[in-house]
Every structure is written in structure tokens, then in C-alpha cells.
Amino acid sequence: MGAKEIPLFTKIVADSDFDGLIGAAILKAYNSTAKVRFSHAALVRNGNMDTEIDASTVIVDLPFHQNCGWYLDHHQTNKPTKQESLEFEKKGGVTDWQATPSAARLVYDLINTHCDLSNFVDVMPFVDALDSGGITIEQFREDGELMRFSRTLKVTESDYMKQIVNQLSQGKTISEILQLPEVKSRLSVQQQQRSAIEKVVESNTVIIDRLAICHLQDTGHFSNGYLVTAWAGDRADACCIIHGYSDGNINDANRPPLSASFYANSFIKGGQGRYDLSRLATKFDPSGGGHMNACGCRIQDPGLDDNLANWLEMWGDRDAVLAVNHNTANM
Numbered sequence: 001m002g003a004k005e006i007p008l009f010t011k012i013v014a015d016s017d018f019d020g021l022i023g024a025a026i027l028k029a030y031n032s033t034a035k036v037r038f039s040h041a042a043l044v045r046n047g048n049m050d051t052e053i054d055a056s057t058v059i060v061d062l063p064f065h066q067n068c069g070w071y072l073d074h075h076q077t078n079k080p081t082k083q084e085s086l087e088f089e090k091k092g093g094v095t096d097w098q099a100t101p102s103a104a105r106l107v108y109d110l111i112n113t114h115c116d117l118s119n120f121v122d123v124m125p126f127v128d129a130l131d132s133g134g135i136t137i138e139q140f141r142e143d144g145e146l147m148r149f150s151r152t153l154k155v156t157e158s159d160y161m162k163q164i165v166n167q168l169s170q171g172k173t174i175s176e177i178l179q180l181p182e183v184k185s186r187l188s189v190q191q192q193q194r195s196a197i198e199k200v201v202e203s204n205t206v207i208i209d210r211l212a213i214c215h216l217q218d219t220g221h222f223s224n225g226y227l228v229t230a231w232a233g234d235r236a237d238a239c240c241i242i243h244g245y246s247d248g249n250i251n252d253a254n255r256p257p258l259s260a261s262f263y264a265n266s267f268i269k270g271g272q273g274r275y276d277l278s279r280l281a282t283k284f285d286p287s288g289g290g291h292m293n294a295c296g297c298r299i300q301d302p303g304l305d306d307n308l309a310n311w312l313e314m315w316g317d318r319d320a321v322l323a324v325n326h327n328t329a330n331m
Ligand SMILES: [Mn+2]
Pocket: 019, 020, 061, 074, 102, 103, 131
């Protein structure tokens, strides 16, 4: 493959997680003058980013937006349709969508031939694993620095994330980042909070028909899928985590509305790739989605109890409704 020409961009809009952080840092390594803005899937989908996304914007690890200039992603449900791609390309837009383990990997592969990315080599395998359910139960239990670092990244920590992007884009390695006093103190907070969040997960999770349902709404606590599936062990094939606040607002990053995240249990044999959980995430919320094994949506009217009851019904019928037919083309 020859080196592809890189589209011009002055603004980087990325997801507020490890994948988005590394994707943004690689893009900024290539173009140091680009401004970085961290966002979230729901904010892009419901129009909150409309005024910020323009033809000079590259979007990474987030839903597709017609107004951007370059679209980089790997989420199954975000793949622009043929029609969307055509319209987008007519305006001069460039789409790079690939089913890579992380969006950062896609960015890395595209930019690598254009600038020195050697300081990113060490972090790439972890980002790939974290974003695609590839964390082993041993890595999870060990709760090493990278696992803890990943939990420090969130939409409410934009300034902190931008500082890290700047340092990475200037050539720092992840090991050097982990030594920064600001990062070190956050890692120790995460270490201390780990057993507390485990207890919260334990007391707020029920397993129904091999689906672990974790109710974290209105608790102020957040959890990734790994914490819940590790707790459930071989008793569950997937988990559903409810986050946010009953009186939440999409415009308030500190008090988001109710949402549900679905994760396949990557700690059990055959736990991934069996059911397409994104069918749950898109059932009621047209802007829900993500990956087959990891996805999410916002709770829709008439409310949580109703959405959950319907999901449980679909889950009960999972071999017909959610099963991934590996013989079907275009999946
Ligand atoms: Mn991603």
C-alpha cells in the first residue's frame, strides 16, 4: 500500500476515552496546530456539536457527521451508508472506516507513513485490547497503571486529556505520561476507588437469564463493562449497565441523562461475537449504537423500566433475535 494523502484539518473532535485520546494525539503529532475537542457519541448524535464541526474538522472514534471534512472510525453501527458516503464525498469529505480493534489503530496506520510515531508503539496493543474486549482476566485483576489510567479519561476531564494529548503529540511515551505528577495522583485515586466501585457493582447488579444488569443510575458511580463481567464471571454472557441521572440533562456533562451500555462477557470462552448487542442499543434510541460486543444508547420514553423489560424480552429470545449469523453477508 502506498502512502495515502492526508486530508487537511485544523480541528480534531474525538471521543473522551483512551481510544479517542490516542487517535487525537496521533493526529496532533501529524498536525501540531490542530485544536482538539473531546466529545461523546450522544453529543454528536443529538446535534450538540453541529456548530463546531465543519469541513476542516476530523472526527475520530465518534458517530458520523455530514459537516466534517474527514471521518475516521471503526464502530460497526457508525459506518456511513453508501448514500451518506456519496453525498459526503461530493462535498469533498473523506471517509476512512475500518473494522480495526481501535480507531487509534486506524489513525496510526494512516499517519505512520507520514510522520514519526515511534513513541506510540508501546501503547497501541493496550488501546486495541481495551477497545475490543481483549483485556485478559489477569490484566483486569492486576489493575495495572494503564487500566487505571483508562479510568481517569472521561468527558468531564477535557483539560486534563488535552494536556496529555499535547505531551504525546510532542513525542512523550505512555511510560513518561504515567510518571507525570498530575497523572500519578489520579492513578492513585483510581487505585483507591477500585475496591469501592467493585462493592458498588456487586450490590447494584442482578443477573437475570445470564444477563448481568448493573443499576448505577443516580449513584454518581460509573463503571466500564469489564468490572461487571468480571464480577459475574461465568454466570452471565453479557451485561447491561445503567448510568446517569433520572433528572439528567444532555448538556450537563456532570449530570447526564439515563443511558444503558451493553457489553459481551469477554472473560468467558465464546463470550464475544455470539450476540449482536447493538440491536438492543438501537431498538428504542435511533442514535444508539457502537460495536456488536460493546455499545450503548440513551433511555427512551416511556422510561427505564419499560426499556429494560423490552430488552429482557429480546434477550430471552436471543438465539432468534440477537444471534449473529456468521453466514450472512454484510454483517
Ligand atoms: Mn473506539
